[in-house]
Amino acid sequence: KAGVTQTPRYLIKTRGQQVTLSCSPISGHRSVSWYQQTPGQGLQFLFEYFSETQRNKGNFPGRFSGRQFSNSRSEMNVSTLELGDSALYLCASSRNRDNTGELFFGEGSRLTVL
Amino acid sequence: SQQGEEDPQALSIQEGENATMNCSYKTSINNLQWYRQNSGRGLVHLILIRSNEREKHSGRLRVTLDTSKKSSSLLITASRAADTASYFCATDPSSGSARQLTFGSGTQLTVLP
Numbered sequence: 429k430a431g432v433t434q435t436p437r438y439l440i441k442t443r444g445q446q447v448t449l450s451c452s453p454i455s456g457h458r459s460v461s462w463y464q465q466t467p468g469q470g471l472q473f474l475f476e477y478f479s480e481t482q483r484n485k486g487n488f489p490g491r492f493s494g495r496q497f498s499n500s501r502s503e504m505n506v507s508t509l510e511l512g513d514s515a516l517y518l519c520a521s522s523r524n525r526d527n528t529g530e531l532f533f534g535e536g537s538r539l540t541v542l
Numbered sequence: 543s544q545q546g547e548e549d550p551q552a553l554s555i556q557e558g559e560n561a562t563m564n565c566s567y568k569t570s571i572n573n574l575q576w577y578r579q580n581s582g583r584g585l586v587h588l589i590l591i592r593s594n595e596r597e598k599h600s601g602r603l604r605v606t607l608d609t610s611k612k613s614s615s616l617l618i619t620a621s622r623a624a625d626t627a628s629y630f631c632a633t634d635p636s637s638g639s640a641r642q643l644t645f646g647s648g649t650q651l652t653v654l655p
Contacts, residue, residue, distance in 0.1 A: 463645075470647050471630065471632075473644065478641075484641070528573065528634070529590070531643060532587065533584040534584050535583055536583070
């Protein structure tokens with residue numbers, strides 16, 4: 429069974445631009461979560477989707493948005509990029525509808541903002 | 543902000559020794575999980591312990607949970623150089639159905655050959 433796939437793996441943008449990151453969950457998983465990882469703030473929750481609905485959102489500005497498609501694939505978008513948005517963005521999928529069971533993470537998308 | 547604090551922040555041991563990492567958290571939980579991350583890679587799930595469990599084993603891993611102290615520990619026995627990685631605890635809240643893990647700050651483990 430294929431794991432969680434994130435694309436692109438690496439990207440470089442300049443301040444003010446926007447970026448879209450993609451995540452394909454494990455087949456059959458309907459919950460997809462996104463996390464931001466930085467050296468200073470560590471791993472922080474961005475948002476979680478289940479069956480195309482955003483169920484939870486972390487404490488991030490409105491520049492960070494996401495969506496989930498009917499096939500459970502998810503995208504996140506960051507508009508008007510700032511230097512501080514440089515981070516590893518991790519997507520995770522889960523089989524369970526509720527908050528039990530482990531998350532399966534992708535390898536991440538490393539964003540560098542210049 | 544992160545819920546958990548992990549202790550120590552960094553740990554360096556010789557191959558064959560045991561490694562113990564501790565995690566503290568702040569709110570009620572449904573379960574606590576430990577993840578491993580090799581440098582710059584994704585997280586790999588190691589073990590999950592539910593709030594009504596006190597100890598759990600998986601291979602060379604042993605996890606304990608003390609909900610009265612809001613703390614957990616991860617023991618890796620007979621460590622190997624391949625165990626070198628960052629280890630994170632993560633808590634799943636006791637309320638609500640949405641998935642939102644809160645991660646600790648992590649322990650960087652270095653196992654010297």
